[in-house]
Amino acid sequence: MNAELFFGGAPEASASAPGRVNLLGEHTDYNDGYMLPVATPQCTQVALSRSNDGHFHFYSTTLDSHVTFAHDGSAPAGFGSYIEGCIRLVQARGVEVPPLRVFCQTNLAVGSGLSSSAALEVATLRALRNLLGFDFDDVVLAQIAQRAEIEFAHVHCGIMDQMASSLADPDTMLFIDARTLEHRLVPLPAGTSLIVIDTGVARKLAGSKYNERRSECQEAARLLGVKALRDVTDLDAVEALPEPMRRRARHVVSDDLRVLEAIEGIDGVRFGELMNQCHFSLRDDYEVSIPELDVLAQALRDQEGVLGARMTGAGFGGACVALCRTEFADQAATAALAVYEQQSQDGIKGRILIPVPSEEKGNHEYH
Numbered sequence: 001m002n003a004e005l006f007f008g009g010a011p012e013a014s015a016s017a018p019g020r021v022n023l024l025g026e027h028t029d030y031n032d033g034y035m036l037p038v039a040t041p042q043c044t045q046v047a048l049s050r051s052n053d054g055h056f057h058f059y060s061t062t063l064d065s066h067v068t069f070a071h072d073g074s075a076p077a078g079f080g081s082y083i084e085g086c087i088r089l090v091q092a093r094g095v096e097v098p099p100l101r102v103f104c105q106t107n108l109a110v111g112s113g114l115s116s117s118a119a120l121e122v123a124t125l126r127a128l129r130n131l132l133g134f135d136f137d138d139v140v141l142a143q144i145a146q147r148a149e150i151e152f153a154h155v156h157c158g159i160m161d162q163m164a165s166s167l168a169d170p171d172t173m174l175f176i177d178a179r180t181l182e183h184r185l186v187p188l189p190a191g192t193s194l195i196v197i198d199t200g201v202a203r204k205l206a207g208s209k210y211n212e213r214r215s216e217c218q219e220a221a222r223l224l225g226v227k228a229l230r231d232v233t234d235l236d237a238v239e240a241l242p243e244p245m246r247r248r249a250r251h252v253v254s255d256d257l258r259v260l261e262a263i264e265g266i267d268g269v270r271f272g273e274l275m276n277q278c279h280f281s282l283r284d285d286y287e288v289s290i291p292e293l294d295v296l297a298q299a300l301r302d303q304e305g306v307l308g309a310r311m312t313g314a315g316f317g318g319a320c321v322a323l324c325r326t327e328f329a330d331q332a333a334t335a336a337l338a339v340y341e342q343q344s345q346d347g348i349k350g351r352i353l354i355p356v357p358s359e360e361k362g363n364h365e366y367h
Helices: 003-007 079-092 116-132 138-151 160-167 206-224 245-262 268-284 291-301 326-343
Strands: 013-024 034-050 055-060 065-070 100-106 172-177 183-187 192-198 306-312 319-325 351-354
Touching: 003 034, 003 100, 013 116, 013 160, 013 192, 013 245, 013 268, 013 306, 013 319, 034 116, 034 160, 034 245, 034 351, 055 079, 065 079, 079 100, 079 116, 079 138, 100 116, 116 138, 116 160, 138 160, 160 172, 192 291, 192 306, 192 326, 206 245, 245 268, 268 291, 268 306, 268 319, 291 306, 291 319, 291 326, 306 326, 319 326, 326 351
Parallel strands: 055 100
Antiparallel strands: 013 034, 034 100, 034 172, 055 065, 172 183, 192 319, 192 351, 306 319
C-alpha cells in the first residue's frame, strides 16, 4: 500500500528522523555516563492525517502491517505500541491529539542495531509537532520518545538512541551526558569517514541480556556506594568487586573515559585505538559480542586505511562501525565485507550501510 492510497490523498503532516551509529560509550547511557553517536544517512519517515472514523490506523510499509484500534483503546504489541506511546505521552502533557492515520516507512536496516525504534519514535513526534503545533524542543522529544519505549514497548532503554535521533546529524559526532543531557556536536577526526556493515545476524538475546547487564551495573554501583557507575573515575576502584560485576563495571568506567578523551580533539589514529579498545571491552568484559561481530570487526581492521573498528549497538548481532581514512572508505568496506562473508558460517550475507551504496543514495532530510 502506498501513502496516497492509505490517506486517500496527501497527508496533512510528515517528518523523518535518522537511526544512529554509536562510536564510543556503549551501555553507558543507563549508567548516567557519556556517549558519542552519529546519525545514519538512512531514516524513518512518518506521515499522518486526522482519522475520520474515530479510530487510530497505523501502517508500516516495512512490515506490511496495519494496526487499527479505538481512540480510547490500545495498540497491540509491535510497531504500533511505539507510535501509540508517543501519542499517549504527548496527550499526558496536555496536548489534544485526535484519532489519526499514521503511515511509516524506513530504509534503516531493522534489527541491525542502528535503533530503528528511536527513529520511528522521533519521526512520529516530529510529525505530531508539525500537525498540532506544540512547542516541545528536540531534547523534550527525545525524553518523550524514551518514555514511550520504556512504558509502551517495555524496553528499559537509556536516552542515547532517542537523543541521537533527535539531535545528531550524519557528519558530526554528538557528545551526550546522560545525567545532565548536556550535548554538543564534535567533529570527526580530520580526514576520516565512517564505515558501517551489518553482519546479517539479527540481534538475539539482546533484550534479556540487556536487562541482565543493567541489573549487574546497578549492583556494582550499589557495592561501590555510588549513584551510578558514571561516578567512578578510577578504574582501580572496580577491581575489588565480585564477578561478574567487576568486569561489567570495568567496561562502563573505561568506556566513559574513552568518550571523555575522544572529545578533546584527538587524531584519527588515537580515535581508532579507542574504538578497538571499546570492542575488546564489550567482547571480554561486557560479553555482548558474538563471533560474527568479532570476525567482521577484525576484517575491517585488516583493511588499508582503517584506523579502528568495533561492534555498535546493544550486541548479540547487528552491525560493526569503523573509522577509516576517507580516501580508502569505499574499497575498505567492500574488501572487509568480502572477507567476512568468506569466513562466515551458514552462508550469512552482510550488507554495507555506510558508505551508502550508490543505488540507495537519495535525499535524506531530517525535519
